[in-house]
Amino acid sequence: SSFHPFLQALPKCEHHMHLEGALTPALLFQLASRNNVQLPSTDPAYTSHETLLARYSRFSSLDDFLQYYYFAFSVLIHEIDFESLAWDYFQHASKDGVLHAEVFFDPQAHLTRGVTFATILRGFTAARKRAEAELGLTSELICCFLRHLPPLESVHTFNLPEVQASFDAQEIIGVGLDSSEKDHPPSLFKEIYGPAKTRGLRLTAHAGEEGPAQYIKSALDDLAVERIDHGVRLVDDPQLLRRVQQQGTMLTVCPISNVVLRGAESVKDVPIRKFLDSGIKFSINSDDPAYFGGYILENYCQVQAAHHLSVQDWETICRNAIEGSWCPDGRKQVML
Ligand code: ES4
Numbered sequence: 001s002s003f004h005p006f007l008q009a010l011p012k013c014e015h016h017m018h019l020e021g022a023l024t025p026a027l028l029f030q031l032a033s034r035n036n037v038q039l040p041s042t043d044p045a046y047t048s049h050e051t052l053l054a055r056y057s058r059f060s061s062l063d064d065f066l067q068y069y070y071f072a073f074s075v076l077i078h079e080i081d082f083e084s085l086a087w088d089y090f091q092h093a094s095k096d097g098v099l100h101a102e103v104f105f106d107p108q109a110h111l112t113r114g115v116t117f118a119t120i121l122r123g124f125t126a127a128r129k130r131a132e133a134e135l136g137l138t139s140e141l142i143c144c145f146l147r148h149l150p151p152l153e154s155v156h157t158f159n160l161p162e163v164q165a166s167f168d169a170q171e172i173i174g175v176g177l178d179s180s181e182k183d184h185p186p187s188l189f190k191e192i193y194g195p196a197k198t199r200g201l202r203l204t205a206h207a208g209e210e211g212p213a214q215y216i217k218s219a220l221d222d223l224a225v226e227r228i229d230h231g232v233r234l235v236d237d238p239q240l241l242r243r244v245q246q247q248g249t250m251l252t253v254c255p256i257s258n259v260v261l262r263g264a265e266s267v268k269d270v271p272i273r274k275f276l277d278s279g280i281k282f283s284i285n286s287d288d289p290a291y292f293g294g295y296i297l298e299n300y301c302q303v304q305a306a307h308h309l310s311v312q313d314w315e316t317i318c319r320n321a322i323e324g325s326w327c328p329d330g331r332k333q334v335m336l
């Protein structure tokens, strides 16, 4: 549309994308072949990258998506695979006008397959360095814990010497909580967030995506998070909405993700206008761009088409995203 050049040029920060969610069907087939990984013959979706992409447009829920998402991890084996994946994302992000990206990854789902933490971290770190040098795109890594696993497994992963060393080296800026939300409240993960806060890590958690507004409250009260990933169920609790506004907690909203995973019927039903009118700070993000059919700019475009925002609204969104980033003040000044 006519808004495309304006939206493209906006100085963007992305705060909610899973690097593994940048694994396109094309790259999946390429890595499967390179690494001699057998794709399941029992699911016709894996016939070709085209049929897989078609299956991705028909997710019925978060859990339906997660099944494909975790299966795809099996092709990520060597450092170069992780580097290729992240580099592919950074190139897309830069084309979309992203200046700074804070990206998630799920170490537990790789460690259980025998891939070492060092392999993952070296690959991602190489891509981050290249993105800064060649694209001027700065980034930070956020280590996510999987809420569908027993919390003690997350505590174990958090305490691994190589994980702790990556925090010390400031190769990882903070922790997040993701995966299947229903019946896995934030309160179960206090044993990670307490120590994480003590050692100066930044804190965020997925909450209020498929789970209730109560989980947003639990993430704030029990985990002391600074940001809420998704948070769209906040509209169900007016009192909590006022609290989030007063505290200035930022939500990392993912409009296309919400529609594809059936949390919202359309982008029109994602409460963008309500958040703007209520003074809630939020950024707009892609979540798992290779699975949901759009990188960050497509999310901006669909929000514009559905909500008809003003230039001033967009300036507010982008300013809040810059100010809510976990980068040095000097970097924020350059972006503002
Ligand atoms: C995710 Cl959309 C979403 N929700 C929860 N966990 C996730 N991991 C990757 N994408």
Ligand code: ZN
Pocket: 016, 018, 178, 206, 229, 287
């Ligand atoms: Zn997410």
